Amino acid sequence: MSTLTYTDVAEVDLTLLGRTAADWKQTAAHLRRLSAQARSGLLPASERARWDGVNATVTRDFIRRTTKEFADACTEATSIAHVLEDAHQELTKLQKAVRHIRDVEGPKLGMNLAGLPGMAAPSLHPTKPAEIELSRRLKVLAAHAAEIDASVARALRKSHGTDPGNFGHRSYGSLDAAQSERALELAGVGPMLSDAQFTELNSILAFNAKDSDFSTAFYQGLGSPKQALEFYARMSLDCTVGDQPERLALAKDLQRAMGTALASATDPDNRTHLPASWAEEFRALGTQPVPTPALGIDRPYGYQILGGLLRYGDYDPRFINPIAEDILRIHKEDPDFFMETKPRRSDDPDFGFNPSGLTGAGYDPLTSVLEGLGHSPEAAKEFFRAGRHLDDLTSAGFTWAPDTLDRSSEDSHEGGPDALGHALEAATTGHPWDDTRPGLHRDKDTAAIMRKVIELYSPTTEVKPQGALMDSLGRMGAAYIDDLNYSTLNFGGGGDDVNRAGLFGRSGGPRTDFDEYKVRNFMNVVAADEEGYKILSAAQQIYTSSALASFEDDPESGKAFAHNAAKVHGILDQSRISQVELDFKDKEEQANLDEEKKGEWRKYAVGGTAAVVAGVGSTLILGPAAGVAVATVVPLAMDAGAGAVGTAYGTHTLQYLKDNEVKNDGKALKTMQDIEQSCAEELWKPMARYADTVGLSAEKRGELYREIEESHALGRSKMQSARQVG
Known part of the structure; x- marks a missing residue:
């Protein structure tokens, strides 16, 4: 080439x-x-x-x-x-x-x-x-x-x-016809492909996978659904066996391209697509052993092989959802049904139908199909809309399969919950969970699923999210950070519908009230985890900074908004602080303090003393008169924030605000990766202008900042009470 x-x-x-x-x-x-x-x-x-x-x-x-x-x-x-x-x-x-x-x-x-x-x-x-x-x-x-x-x-x-x-x-x-012919010529060589030929095959597939004319011709050229599975199984197993990093990398590319092509070829809305009989035959093959020479007597089921392909591509609900429902049904009836075919190769954990290595080796099709839903927002939304499937997947008696060949792994059951989190991200945001391009697509259905998630993951319920879910819950919370703020306005008193309309009426669409008590419980669970805390706190910074810049013409509302934002930060801060205290309750105080210093979250939690916030640089925000309290309101925490906001939903939240909500200047809407100390002044100018406009003295200015600090303390104190009661 x-x-x-x-x-x-x-x-x-x-x-x-x-x-x-x-x-x-x-x-x-x-x-x-x-x-x-x-x-x-x-x-x-x-x-x-x-x-x-x-x-x-x-x-x-x-x-x-x-x-x-x-x-x-x-x-x-x-x-x-x-x-x-x-x-x-x-x-x-x-x-x-x-x-x-x-x-x-x-x-x-x-x-x-x-x-x-x-x-x-x-x-x-x-x-x-x-x-x-x-x-x-x-x-x-x-x-x-x-x-x-x-x-x-x-x-x-x-x-x-x-x-x-x-x-x-x-x-x-067409050119598609020429490219599909060449791709099939190369596919016919199978595992004997040279690295150069394999690279050529992947290149043709990758750049044409979303073209339904090409993808349909390619899969039809492979023969039948069974022959397509046999081809992928041969290639996947041949490249994941042993230590061969170059072939493993090529197999990862093939998995992604073939999955994307299958999604394109099975979408009935495309001009050219595979007949419905393909979906029917895939389901029929799902529980049938497929002869695979590389596994000898261990013959995998069709769903296990198909799962490797389903992990990539945006699938139409009419194709993937019946498969997902069938797999879930089988799992509920017998959680070990698919695990019985796992080969005994504990020294080769990569060996399997998932070269990507993400959330499992590929023997558990439930994990695989949930990953597929994580890349298929419309399908995920439809799958979780009724709530029944989410209830099944989170019930107390539900057990996840150990989708790994490494039987000594402590994380053998983590792949399923991680994949569930990815599927829920797609269902609640209308966006593939790992797509870094901004593009939240929230609607009444996604909000309804988010409400269910908030109600489900709460200290007041028996459902306790596994650690692998926390980053997903954090990103979902980040995607709905505006609604979380909206829902907590009445928290602690002082809010009513009129106030809420005034503070949140500038948004591009109606807000969703998730109920302040349930939202507080949700943030308590998520922010207790360090990763969840970092993601939610970073999103809160973006939202607060963006919204405050839009209140320059209404400083009183800006003040009220800042009070509520500080309260939300207090909820997040105390949730993390309490968890650290719990983790170290039986250890010396010095060990606790060392852990606090190591944790990035520590930069957000302001205790009210200059020593605590010295690293944040509060005087750079509004000058020496601002005092330490201002750092409590929207702690910028450049170092800690950058990594957290680097996740997809930091950017997504920002873009959503730009497109649908507050309309303000470009500086206030920069991504957090680009925010520097000089930009911090821009983020806090609305409050400074309010103080200047009404002619506040230094004493009154200090009172204002102390009030905001009290809002932060209110959030913390309420969370402390909730923890003690719990």
Whole structure:
């Protein structure tokens, strides 16, 4: 495959390719007419003629061959025209995307990409996440262009053939057809593929997986659902056995690409798709042993192999949900049903149908299908809408399968809860759980599922979330941070519907009241965990900072909003503090203090003394007159916040606010990764302007900040009481 840089893609003149495609299209039309004339005129006349002597054989055969060559020339020209036309369209899209990054997105980040060689520009010093993402996208776009270039060259060679005296060999109705043919040629080699061939197969699949014409042709070319499973099983097991990191990496790429392609090919809304019988046969194969030579007598069930593919791709609910429901039913009836086929290879934990290694080795299809729902928001939303399935998966008697070959692993049962968390993230946010592109899609159904989650995971219930769920619960809370704040306004008194309308009425849509008591319990559970605390606190910082900037025209409301935000921070802070105290209740005080110092959460929990908040830099926010209390309201905690907000939902929350809620200046809406101390002043200007507008003296200003600190203390005290009662 040729090596192209993003500069090559940006600068190439595609008009020549477009004109060439048009010329071949016109040539094909001319040849079509000539071929028709030969078939309807020359050939019939030749066949009716009374040839004598040599003419009876030589001339007649020559006319027959000539007529065929006209038809073959037309076929070849048409094939070339189709391939070139598709290539021109695809490369034009890629070029437009590259130029937009070079000319628009890059300069916004201070990156001058024009005139610099290849990938050098964005990869020299990519220190900020946004720059790194641009660099990655440029690399992917250039690689995609290179794959198209290679596919076109191969298709043209096959169309023309190697015989200069004979027109027409392979004929393609599209570039997709040529690419699927090559992918199937490579797939036919199976585990004997060289690394170079395997890389080529993955490249073709990756860049065409979402094209239903390609994906449908590829899966149909594999034969049947059973043959598709057999192919994936052979490749997966061959690449996960033993210590072969290069082949394992190739298998990971194949898993992702084949899964994405299966989602595309089974979506009935796509113009081209597999027949419904494929879904039916997959379900029929689900509990049938599939002969797999690499496992010998241990024959896996169809669902175990299929699960490896379901982990990737955005699946239509009509395809994946019946599979998920069937797998859940089987698990409820016999939790060990699928575990009985696990091979006895405790020294080889990667061996299995999940080369990615995420949440299991791939022998538990329930974990696999939940991961699939985590990438399929609409399917996940429909799956959890009624609540029945969530109740089943979180009931006291429910046991998760140990989806690992390492029987000594302490985390053998963690994969299932982790995958459940991913599925719930997709169901409550309308967004694949690990997609870093901003794009929350909340609606009444996602909010209803979030309400169920908040009610479910509470200290007042018997359901106790496993540690693997905490990061997901934190991200779900971050995605609904505005509604969590809205729900807690009446917490501690002082709020009513009028106040809430005034403080939250600027949002782009109606808020959801999850009930302040249930929200407090939910935050208590999640923020007790260090990871959950960091994610929720970072989201709270983003939301508070963004919203305060929108109250510059209404400082009184801004003050009230800040009070409520400080209260929410108090809830989060005390939840984490109490857990640390609980974890170290039987240890010396010094050990407790050392743990507090190590924990990033410590930077958020302000105890009211200058020594505690010295590292936060409170005087940089409003100047020396601000006092330490201001750090309590929205602790910026640059070091601790950056990592937590680097998660997807920090960015998602920010983008959601920009698109649907508060409308304020760009500085207040920067991602936390880019926030520096100089920006902190911008985040707190609304409160400073309020103090200046009403002419507060230094004494009154101090009173204001003490009031806000009291709101933070109120949140902490209520959580302390709740802990003591619990």
